Amino acid sequence: MAQKPSIPKGTRDFSPEEMAKRNYIFNMIRDVYHLYGFQQIETPAMENLSTLMGKYGEEGDRLLFKILNSGDCLAGFTDEELREKNALKFAAKACEKGLRYDLTVPFARFVVQHRNDLSFPFKRYQIQPVWRADRPQKGRYREFYQCDGDVVGSDSLLNEVEFIQIMDEVFRRFGIRVCIKMNNRKILTGIAEMIREADKITDITVAMDKLDKIGLDGVNDELRSKGISEEAIAKLQPVIVMKGDNREKMAVLKEMLAGSETGLKGIEETEYILNHIETLPLAATLETDLTLARGLNYYTGTIFEVKALDVEIGSITGGGRYDNLTGVFGMDGMSGVGISFGADRIYDVLNRLDLYPADSLQTTQVMFVNFGEKEAAYLLPVMARVRAAGIRAELYPEAAKMKKQMGYADAKRIPFVALVGENEMAEGKINLKNMQSGEQESVGMDELIEKIK
Amino acid sequence: MAQKPSIPKGTRDFSPEEMAKRNYIFNMIRDVYHLYGFQQIETPAMENLSTLMGKYGEEGDRLLFKILNSGDCLAGFTDEELREKNALKFAAKACEKGLRYDLTVPFARFVVQHRNDLSFPFKRYQIQPVWRADRPQKGRYREFYQCDGDVVGSDSLLNEVEFIQIMDEVFRRFGIRVCIKMNNRKILTGIAEMIREADKITDITVAMDKLDKIGLDGVNDELRSKGISEEAIAKLQPVIVMKGDNREKMAVLKEMLAGSETGLKGIEETEYILNHIETLPLAATLETDLTLARGLNYYTGTIFEVKALDVEIGSITGGGRYDNLTGVFGMDGMSGVGISFGADRIYDVLNRLDLYPADSLQTTQVMFVNFGEKEAAYLLPVMARVRAAGIRAELYPEAAKMKKQMGYADAKRIPFVALVGENEMAEGKINLKNMQSGEQESVGMDELIEKIK
Numbered sequence: 001m002a003q004k005p006s007i008p009k010g011t012r013d014f015s016p017e018e019m020a021k022r023n024y025i026f027n028m029i030r031d032v033y034h035l036y037g038f039q040q041i042e043t044p045a046m047e048n049l050s051t052l053m054g055k056y057g058e059e060g061d062r063l064l065f066k067i068l069n070s071g072d073c074l075a076g077f078t079d080e081e082l083r084e085k086n087a088l089k090f091a092a093k094a095c096e097k098g099l100r101y102d103l104t105v106p107f108a109r110f111v112v113q114h115r116n117d118l119s120f121p122f123k124r125y126q127i128q129p130v131w132r133a134d135r136p137q138k139g140r141y142r143e144f145y146q147c148d149g150d151v152v153g154s155d156s157l158l159n160e161v162e163f164i165q166i167m168d169e170v171f172r173r174f175g176i177r178v179c180i181k182m183n184n185r186k187i188l189t190g191i192a193e194m195i196r197e198a199d200k201i202t203d204i205t206v207a208m209d210k211l212d213k214i215g216l217d218g219v220n221d222e223l224r225s226k227g228i229s230e231e232a233i234a235k236l237q238p239v240i241v242m243k244g245d246n247r248e249k250m251a252v253l254k255e256m257l258a259g260s261e262t263g264l265k266g267i268e269e270t271e272y273i274l275n276h277i278e279t280l281p282l283a284a285t286l287e288t289d290l291t292l293a294r295g296l297n298y299y300t301g302t303i304f305e306v307k308a309l310d311v312e313i314g315s316i317t318g319g320g321r322y323d324n325l326t327g328v329f330g331m332d333g334m335s336g337v338g339i340s341f342g343a344d345r346i347y348d349v350l351n352r353l354d355l356y357p358a359d360s361l362q363t364t365q366v367m368f369v370n371f372g373e374k375e376a377a378y379l380l381p382v383m384a385r386v387r388a389a390g391i392r393a394e395l396y397p398e399a400a401k402m403k404k405q406m407g408y409a410d411a412k413r414i415p416f417v418a419l420v421g422e423n424e425m426a427e428g429k430i431n432l433k434n435m436q437s438g439e440q441e442s443v444g445m446d447e448l449i450e451k452i453k
Numbered sequence: 454m455a456q457k458p459s460i461p462k463g464t465r466d467f468s469p470e471e472m473a474k475r476n477y478i479f480n481m482i483r484d485v486y487h488l489y490g491f492q493q494i495e496t497p498a499m500e501n502l503s504t505l506m507g508k509y510g511e512e513g514d515r516l517l518f519k520i521l522n523s524g525d526c527l528a529g530f531t532d533e534e535l536r537e538k539n540a541l542k543f544a545a546k547a548c549e550k551g552l553r554y555d556l557t558v559p560f561a562r563f564v565v566q567h568r569n570d571l572s573f574p575f576k577r578y579q580i581q582p583v584w585r586a587d588r589p590q591k592g593r594y595r596e597f598y599q600c601d602g603d604v605v606g607s608d609s610l611l612n613e614v615e616f617i618q619i620m621d622e623v624f625r626r627f628g629i630r631v632c633i634k635m636n637n638r639k640i641l642t643g644i645a646e647m648i649r650e651a652d653k654i655t656d657i658t659v660a661m662d663k664l665d666k667i668g669l670d671g672v673n674d675e676l677r678s679k680g681i682s683e684e685a686i687a688k689l690q691p692v693i694v695m696k697g698d699n700r701e702k703m704a705v706l707k708e709m710l711a712g713s714e715t716g717l718k719g720i721e722e723t724e725y726i727l728n729h730i731e732t733l734p735l736a737a738t739l740e741t742d743l744t745l746a747r748g749l750n751y752y753t754g755t756i757f758e759v760k761a762l763d764v765e766i767g768s769i770t771g772g773g774r775y776d777n778l779t780g781v782f783g784m785d786g787m788s789g790v791g792i793s794f795g796a797d798r799i800y801d802v803l804n805r806l807d808l809y810p811a812d813s814l815q816t817t818q819v820m821f822v823n824f825g826e827k828e829a830a831y832l833l834p835v836m837a838r839v840r841a842a843g844i845r846a847e848l849y850p851e852a853a854k855m856k857k858q859m860g861y862a863d864a865k866r867i868p869f870v871a872l873v874g875e876n877e878m879a880e881g882k883i884n885l886k887n888m889q890s891g892e893q894e895s896v897g898m899d900e901l902i903e904k905i906k
Contacts, residue, residue, distance in 0.1 A: 005562040005782045008499050008550050013563055015570065016492030016577070023493070035840050037817035037847030037865075039469030040476070044596050045498060045552075045582065046461050046518075065499075068519045068548055070586035074538040082535040085527040095521055097461050099498075109458040110466055117468065119864035121850055124469070129498065133523035143497050156850035158829060165837070279834045329458045364490035376611060381732045384618070387488050394490030397574055397609035411572035412490075 190263015
């Protein structure tokens with residue numbers, strides 16, 4: 001009967017302290033999205049597999065958690081089908097539903113399904129868990145939250161400007177110093193066009209990214225090893241060693257990409273964004289970075305990535321512009337731009353830099369000690385008044401030993417303990433103990449409320 | 454390629470407006486739980502099936518959503534096993550995980566698994582979705598949220614008193630007039646003991662509940678039809694017709710249950726709660742009701758249920774005291790008491806009574822019209838100041854026709870629209886239109902902020 005309980009590998013329980021910290025993160029992101037007019041939606045955890053399959057490549061299909069049809073899941077199978085033991089074919093028939101793998105595909109499905117009820121441009125954010133049957137490892141889970149924001153139905157680059165402001169504001173509020181990196185798919189396409197190596201753009205960005213580590217010769221050697229021609233490598237030199245601020249980089253690129261319409265369009269877009277951001281009070285640094293190669297199959301314009309400056313960790317937010325979110329569901333021309341905050345990594349950064357404000361824990365503010373039946377009965381209406389003043393208060397529910405009650409307050413990090421015995425009841429006073437300083441004083445109700453607030 | 458997208462039956466998408474309303478509900482419940490020192494936890498959507506199976510009866514086992522093992526789910530099966538086509542046996546081997554069915558079993562598992570890290574009494578709340586493969590129907594979904602609060606590790610009836618306060622406070626804040634109904638399992642046991650029909654207690658409560666509809670003779674006929682003896686029915690008469698306030702009811706019961714230790718204990722518990730509640734400012738009415746028979750297999754003491762007074766709908770919150778939450782996981786003696794708010798029904802009640810406060814929609818407060826490139830560029834730093842003042846603001850991202858932009862503001866129910874053209878830019882003014890009154894005036898920055906706030 002009795003089992004030693006556990007949870008599936010790659011999943012997590014969240015303790016009260018972890019939840020308070022996670023809520024601090026989610027609420028902050030939510031607040032900033034609201035400040036910019038974004039609205040929240042939610043979609044079901046389960047989607048039809050027909051919605052999910054084929055959207056994440058073969059690997060993605062394998063990593064979907066599939067839900068066995070309820071009822072008699074084997075009824076439709078012939079003996080022969082079963083004897084085949086083809087797990088993929090079996091699952092395709094025995095499972096109609098799967099757990100969502102990200103928030104993008106469900107969002108695309110949502111937009112198409114509710115197109116007539118939405119007003120475009122549609123600015124939505126969504127904070128929900130996703131599930132992937134990945135091999136669990138440090139920092140990689142099978143259930144984790146994504147915090148996506150997207151604007152769809154608008155080509156305007158003002159949306160890109162706004163997302164930079166949003167990322168800046170979120171990390172400014174967290175107190176995390178960041179660099180927002182920006183690239184543009186069209187610039188990369190332009191470069192590939194100019195050197196006639198269109199299919200090697202990923203190899204090129206990967207190699208260029210190693211300049212600091214392996215030097216120019218190292219980068220060139222790596223490019224050679226990927227089969228890139230000497231002529232192409234020669235043409236790439238000014239881009240690889242490109243230095244200076246965003247303007248200077250654009251100047252170098254303009255010269256190099258003079259013959260590429262697409263490349264020039266990418267530069268124009270980037271300059272538009274830089275020009276508009278210049279007039280805004282940004283806390284973060286904004287850096288154009290050609291080695292940024294996130295989602296090259298997906299993004300068609302600007303690409304974003306945020307790096308924390310004071311912690312060694314991968315990107316903590318990313319996103320970009322895409323041309324055709326909903327085409328796969330039969331609705332073309334729905335362009336958009338979006339970002340995704342990496343909640344788990346932000347959690348780690350805030351922990352490592354110890355940046356959670358004290359009041360983000362939202363714990364009980366005052367615990368009333370329970371001295372016995374009479375005192376407890378006396379305290380109930382007293383505490384009702386304390387709570388009516390907005391103070392989070394609790395009464396220890398048993399007349400346990402003082403040490404036990406104080407230990408409870410300690411464990412819960414409750415900053416004040418109130419003691420009301422016979423004397424205090426007679427005088428209408430409350431003995432208030434500051435758990436940090438150890439200081440203790442006798443106060444009236446108004447004073448108590450003031451002290452705690 | 455293109456598919457007409459849909460979602461699994463019994464699941465829902467939540468639109469921005471629905472989400473705003475749901476967040477209003479969840480945040481309110483959360484705030485009140487915090488006010489009483491409850492802390493939030495979360496558990497994974499997927500639990501091991503060994504944790505879930507056998508906890509909800511045979512019917513419950515059938516209604517669990519089971520997740521097909523990833524990788525080769527058919528590898529471990531012999532041809533013979535497959536040919537059997539026994540769906541339940543098959544699932545037991547091909548699925549290790551399932552979606553949680555409620556929050557109680559995962560909570561019990563959590564308490565046992567983390568017993569050494571928790572300080573008891575442990576006051577936790579949990580707001581998460583659960584999944585049931587029930588036949589969907591109006592008001593019944595396959596994915597829905599539960600909002601549970603429990604105190605475990607304390608026998609004190611002060612916890613029951615506190616939960617009454619919590620329910621009262623939540624519905625007071627919502628503006629929903631309610632009756633909190635209370636019963637006690639021990640009183641029901643006492644009654645069954647006295648009339649020697651211990652196994653018929655459910656039949657008895659069901660029949661008694663029909664007094665208003667079918668009259669005393671009707672109730673007695675129904676009792677007879679359930680095989681209850683004439684002697685027992687005669688003894689039951691004073692309970693069936695019991696009238697008056699809570700005190701009077703207890704007086705009748707005390708007399709009737711004088712011979713039942715358990716029954717008298719139930720009365721004592723109920724009177725303790727009534728005595729303590731009397732000193733507190735309750736907005737709800739509190740009514741002892743012997744026909745309340747929720748969770749009779751599970752609850753061992755007080756039973757709660759909340760009914761809305763102004764809307765015809767089932768109970769909108771329920772709960773009670775249980776003796777052994779964690780015994781099934783090998784940890785005995787963990788008594789507790791808890792409640793569960795029915796978010797979907799509360800949502801319906803708030804809708805039907807139109808009780809959502811206007812500001813609960815958290816929409817954009819002011820939209821700036823986009824007259825063109827120059828104006829948009831001018832507005833970005835202006836809007837940064839507006840947002841710095843905490844105002845939710847957006848700029849329409851394209852210089853679209855005025856009608857389209859105003860239509861967008863209308864659809865999103867944005868209360869103010871700001872118009873800044875050549876003249877306003879020259880004068881450093883903003884033309885602010887109140888969308889409700891139609892009133893329009895030229896204001897400076899400080900005035901704008903003040904008007905909108």
